[in-house]
Amino acid sequence: MIREKVVIIVGAVIVIVGLWLYLFLYHPLARKLKTVRAECKVAEEEICQAQEAMSFLKVTDIRRGPVAPGETSLAINELTRQGKLNGINFLSITPKAVEKCEWATCEILPIEMEIESSFGDLGIFLGSVDDLEKSLVTVNEFYIIPESRDARKLKTKLVLDIYIE
Structure with a gap:
């Protein structure tokens, strides 16, 4: 009986x-x-929404400035690609001798172009020259010559300066 009571008490x-x-x-x-x-679920939903919003953002290369000496051909390609997107017909593209920049430590590569386009x-x-992503280009000079056969077409001679580090 004691043992039963102990078991009951322990239980x-x-x-x-x-x-x-x-x-x-x-x-x-x-x-x-x-x-x-519940807080974690709310945070997970906010993260998913933020990731979706970030996926729609356009990532751009912020590196805009003088190009490296070996990348001048890439800058010219970017320039011609932009021109072709805008309906420019390139008749000639002639890089000239590199010049020293008077006001900075960079150099300037003048590019002489002859193009055909509408006004x-x-x-x-x-x-759009100002909107190039990977190079710094300025318009140095340009001359517009209306075409004698079609007044809507222009021949333009221009010099663009590509800045080199």
Whole structure:
């Protein structure tokens, strides 16, 4: 009989300790875990929305300035690509001798061009020279000669300066 009472008392103590652990430790931690889980879900949704918004952003190369000496052909290619997108017909492209820049430590590579275009296309092309992504190019001089056969077409001789580091 004593042994049965001890088993009952030990069982009751185990039940009471278990109930106490559940009420004072497990249950509060479970509630806290539930609120933290809800906060994590909200944060995950915000991250997904931010990632979607970032995927639509256009990444551009911020490196705009003088080109490296070995990259002048890339700058000329970028310039001609931009011109062709704007309807420019390049008749000739002639790089001239590199000149020292008077006001900075860089050098200037003059590019003499002869192009054929309409007046509107020429304006768009000259405006787009400022929008080149990987090189710094300025218009040094230009001469416009209207074509005798078609007044809508212009022949233009211009010199563009590409700045080299």
